[in-house]
Amino acid sequence: MSKKETALAKVQDLYLIQSELWNFLDAENIDGERRKAAEKLLREFRQLLREVDWHYMGGEDVLQSLSWIPQEVSLKLKGAGKRSSPVSVAARVANQKPGKKTRK
Secondary structure: OOHHHHHHHHHHHHHHHHHHHHHHHHOOOOOHHHHHHHHHHHHHHHHHHHHOOHHHOOOHHHHHHOOHHHHHHHHHHHOOOOOOOOOOHHHHHHHHOOOOOOOO
16 A cells, blocks of 8 residues: 555544544443443544644644544543533534634
């Protein structure tokens, strides 16, 4: 596999894991098996974030926009025994946009 193909494969893997982590964030009920799977995916996602070449992703801003996902998943994993928040991923993303102010 060439260097370019390897870089593209890492980007593809990152996006696939991102999709799975979004599904985890949107899930209301988390069982032990799903929690373990999310922990494994989170480790892989963090590793790929460090390795991936942003040139193959559409820009450095795209890579930066993915950096909030590990924090959100970690927070949900810490509170996995509790009832999950009804806020969807779309609402979280909307709150992450620059210039959008939230009330405290």
